Amino acid sequence: MNSEVTAAFGWPVRVYIEDTDAGGIVFHARYLHYMERARTEWVRSCGVGLRAGLADNISYVVQRLSIHYASPAKLDDELVVTAEPVAFGRVWMEFRQRVVRVHDQKLLCEADVKVACIALDSGRPMRLPENMRGLLEQSRPHPETEHETSQE
Numbered sequence: 815m816n817s818e819v820t821a822a823f824g825w826p827v828r829v830y831i832e833d834t835d836a837g838g839i840v841f842h843a844r845y846l847h848y849m850e851r852a853r854t855e856w857v858r859s860c861g862v863g864l865r866a867g868l869a870d871n872i873s874y875v876v877q878r879l880s881i882h883y884a885s886p887a888k889l890d891d892e893l894v895v896t897a898e899p900v901a902f903g904r905v906w907m908e909f910r911q912r913v914v915r916v917h918d919q920k921l922l923c924e925a926d927v928k929v930a931c932i933a934l935d936s937g938r939p940m941r942l943p944e945n946m947r948g949l950l951e952q953s954r955p956h957p958e959t960e961h962e963t964s965q966e
Contacts, residue, residue: 822896822897822898823852823855823856823859823896823897823898824852824894824895824896825848825851825852825855825856825894825895825896825897826892826893826894826895826916827848827851827892827893827894827895827913828890828891828892828893829887829888829889829890829891829892829893830889831889833887833889834888834889838888838889839886839887839888839889840886840887840888840891842883845881845883845887845913845922845923845925846879846881848893848895848913849895849897849909849911849913849925849927851895852895852896852897852911853897853909853911853927853929855897856897856899857946857949860949862945862946862949867943868934870943871933871934871935872931872932872933872934872940872943873931873932873933873934874929874930874931874932875929875930875932876927876928876929876930877906877928877929877930878926878927878928879925879926879927879928880925880926881923881924881925882923882924882925883922883923884921884922884923884924885920885921885922886922887913887915887922887923891915891916891917892915892916892917893913893914893915893916893922894913894914894916895911895912895913895914896910896911896912896913896914897909897911898910898911899949899950899953900926902942902947902950904941904942905930905931905939905940905941905942906928906929906930906931906942907928907929907931907942907946907950908926908927908928908929909926909927909929910924910925910926911924911925911926911927912924912925931943931946
């Protein structure tokens with residue numbers, strides 16, 4: 815585990831034809847793919863291997879999602895997708911995520927995503943592993959997180 819973790823993480827994405835509808839506008843569900851990649855790359859950038867979690871019977875699933883589409887991304891746009899951990903509990907973590915177009919810094923989409931830790935074999939909730947809790951504690955960006963960590 816790396817000792818330095820920043821609260822907000824950005825992952826570059828280019829919009830390809832497969833991401834768009836016939837008019838060259840990004841299909842709404844693609845934003846979820848972009849956000850999933852950004853969360854995954856945040857974990858990887860912190861030195862946590864996802865395959866090790868699978869080997870330990872650990873998986874993560876989206877439990878709750880609130881999303882706002884502000885403006886469309888289009889074919890060939892360069893985007894940055896952020897993943898910022900904002901709260902966590904014993905079995906969950908919450909991220910604030912944004913999709914921003916690079917050339918004009920326009921906010922295109924934003925979401926709050928709650929991810930639960932589950933046992934891969936049973937699908938039942940399980941405690942966040944210590945390495946993930948450590949990352950979340952290090953990246954605690956807001957004072958209200960301390961209050962929220964005690965809530966389930």
